[in-house]
Amino acid sequence: MMPQTERSAADGPQETFVLNLGPQHPATHGVLRVKLTMDGEYITRAEPVPGYIHRMHEKMGENRTWAQFLPNTSRIDYLSAMTYTHAYVAAVERAARIEVPLRAEYIRVITSELNRLSSHLVWFGAFLLDLGGFTPLLYAFDDREKILDLLEGLTGSRLTYCYYRIGGVCNDVDEAFVQGTRDFVAQMRPRFGMYRDLVTDNVILRKRLEGIGPISAELCRRYGATGPVIRGAGVPYDVRKVEPYSVYGQFDFEIPVFPEGDCMARYRVRMEEMAQSLRIIEQAIDRLPAGPVMAPSVPRVLKPPPGDCCFAVEAARGRFAVRIVSDGKEIPYRVKLRTPSFSNLSLFEEASRGMLLPDALALMGSLDLVIPDIDR
Amino acid sequence: MMLSLPQLAEAFGQLLRNGATRPEGQAPEHPGSPGAANLAAPATACRLTDYALKGYHLDVTVSPGEVVSAASLLDGEGFALDAITGLDWMADGQMEVVYDYFHPRNALRVVVRTRLPRAEPVVPTISTVFPGANWHEREAHDFFGIRFLGHPDLTPLLLPEDADYHPLRKDFALS
Numbered sequence: 001m002m003p004q005t006e007r008s009a010a011d012g013p014q015e016t017f018v019l020n021l022g023p024q025h026p027a028t029h030g031v032l033r034v035k036l037t038m039d040g041e042y043i044t045r046a047e048p049v050p051g052y053i054h055r056m057h058e059k060m061g062e063n064r065t066w067a068q069f070l071p072n073t074s075r076i077d078y079l080s081a082m083t084y085t086h087a088y089v090a091a092v093e094r095a096a097r098i099e100v101p102l103r104a105e106y107i108r109v110i111t112s113e114l115n116r117l118s119s120h121l122v123w124f125g126a127f128l129l130d131l132g133g134f135t136p137l138l139y140a141f142d143d144r145e146k147i148l149d150l151l152e153g154l155t156g157s158r159l160t161y162c163y164y165r166i167g168g169v170c171n172d173v174d175e176a177f178v179q180g181t182r183d184f185v186a187q188m189r190p191r192f193g194m195y196r197d198l199v200t201d202n203v204i205l206r207k208r209l210e211g212i213g214p215i216s217a218e219l220c221r222r223y224g225a226t227g228p229v230i231r232g233a234g235v236p237y238d239v240r241k242v243e244p245y246s247v248y249g250q251f252d253f254e255i256p257v258f259p260e261g262d263c264m265a266r267y268r269v270r271m272e273e274m275a276q277s278l279r280i281i282e283q284a285i286d287r288l289p290a291g292p293v294m295a296p297s298v299p300r301v302l303k304p305p306p307g308d309c310c311f312a313v314e315a316a317r318g319r320f321a322v323r324i325v326s327d328g329k330e331i332p333y334r335v336k337l338r339t340p341s342f343s344n345l346s347l348f349e350e351a352s353r354g355m356l357l358p359d360a361l362a363l364m365g366s367l368d369l370v371i372p373d374i375d376r
Numbered sequence: 377m378m379l380s381l382p383q384l385a386e387a388f389g390q391l392l393r394n395g396a397t398r399p400e401g402q403a404p405e406h407p408g409s410p411g412a413a414n415l416a417a418p419a420t421a422c423r424l425t426d427y428a429l430k431g432y433h434l435d436v437t438v439s440p441g442e443v444v445s446a447a448s449l450l451d452g453e454g455f456a457l458d459a460i461t462g463l464d465w466m467a468d469g470q471m472e473v474v475y476d477y478f479h480p481r482n483a484l485r486v487v488v489r490t491r492l493p494r495a496e497p498v499v500p501t502i503s504t505v506f507p508g509a510n511w512h513e514r515e516a517h518d519f520f521g522i523r524f525l526g527h528p529d530l531t532p533l534l535l536p537e538d539a540d541y542h543p544l545r546k547d548f549a550l551s
Contacts, residue, residue, distance in 0.1 A: 050533065051532070051536075056543055058519070058544060059543050059548075091431070094428075094430075094431060221454070221480055222456070222508055223506075224457045224458060224459075224478075224508040230480060237481070242483045308430075309429065309431050310431030310432055310485070311431050312485075319458070319478070321459070321476070323461065323476065334463055336461045336474075338458055338459040338476065343511075346511045347508070375534055
């Protein structure tokens with residue numbers, strides 16, 4: 001493997017050419033286009049061109065009631081729908097001063113963490129597929145299938161969950177879900193050891209990722225990058241710890257941080273994070289309180305008092321924040337969706353400068369992009 | 377490094393006082409914006425807010441000319457840009473620009489906002505301070521038609537490349 005080098009004009013006359021990556025390309029995981037200016041195999045400039053699946057969710061938010069916008073929020077990052085609906089319902093609950101029952105908060109944490117696991121498993125399979133390893137995808141999707149079955153039994157959906165409600169969750173968990181989740185935690189734990197032995201410790205993978213695509217903590221800060229990207233740059237920033245929401249403050253879990261800032265560090269953050277999610281799920285299932293799962297007094301027609309408020313959650317890809325503005329009517333005045341993939345991709349142009357094209361694709365895969373999360 | 381909220385509020389208070397003492401007519405707030413003259417001087421304020429109710433700790437209102445110094449102040453304190461968005465107050469004839477900031481190492485959230493005349497919404501870019509602002513400002517230009525002076529490239533980011541409409545303006549008709 002050739003070392004990553006910076007080319008400059010001083011190296012001699014350059015002849016660059018433009019290479020179009022996407023918008024239909026498997027490595028971009030959806031319809032993202034990247035306009036590459038290449039100097040041989042090296043990238044001089046990589047300009048992402050998003051917007052191919054822009055759906056104007058924020059305008060849709062302004063022509064339906066507060067509750068009717070909820071299904072939209074599960075279709076932004078379709079791999080992390082639970083956390084996205086969580087941010088939206090929690091923002092409306094904050095604006096309308098609705099108290100959520102404790103049992104509902106526990107169920108939200110359990111289902112959000114299951115969703116984080118299923119999202120990371122898709123990333124794990126797809127990322128290794130990007131790097132040329134096909135088999136891990138089959139194992140990852142086998143594990144993920146168990147989560148999707150559990151969540152389908154509870155919510156009726158396998159991907160675009162609309163299970164949370166303003167004031168709680170729409171139906172209580174049953175014994176089958178509780179037992180199924182316990183069984184899943186027990187089955188999933190030993191899988192990490194297998195993934196470590198077969199994938200993480202694989203010398204080909206390590207040569208492909210170590211030292212590749214360095215992203216510093218300062219670069220993350222200047223671009224607002226969050227999630228595993230900033231934690232892979234040594235910053236322990238996780239909304240679940242920094243701005244504890246829901247009942248996350250009641251659980252014992254760690255925030256995996258790796259200081260190297262390369263693709264391997266981001267890989268390791270997500271792998272460790274999955275084990276931490278299992279810890280949270282286990283504690284929440286063991287301590288699941290009894291009681292109702294919906295607040296008793298949520299008005300049929302919701303009219304939050306005039307004003308604005310924000311709510312941020314730690315989604316699978318980083319900080320997802322909803323900013324809502326109410327003018328006291330039953331329809332939102334404004335819904336702003338701050339999505340992690342948007343900011344995480346915005347640093348790609350600076351981070352990929354001077355890289356070999358195949359390494360830049362490893363870098364892009366390590367950002368774990370979901371394109372509708374960028375385009376909204 | 378622990379940054380305290382009162383210190384930050386004091387720093388903003390200082391910034392706003394300096395802005396208030398600036399003689400009228402000097403330091404044009406938005407050059408090229410004749411509508412600016414008609415607008416009453418925007419109220420500046422720095423308020424501590426209840427995080428449990430708002431989701432942020434500090435709410436700062438600045439004049440359009442001060443968004444860059446506000447961004448520099450927060451940049452110096454280690455903040456990161458969360459998002460930039462517009463807010464169309466059509467009935468008031470104003471366009472609000474809202475800058476959300478978070479801190480990667482402290483639990484501190486700051487909102488900086490400013491109001492522009494809706495007919496000619498022009499504000500300086502902060503992409504010189506936070507390169508991440510580049511895309512957020514392009515998006516706000518797409519959706520609201522807010523022009524960011526000094527921005528390197530305001531071509532549509534999420535809308536089609538030939539888009540000449542701004543869908544989040546309240547008078548944009550849904551067919």
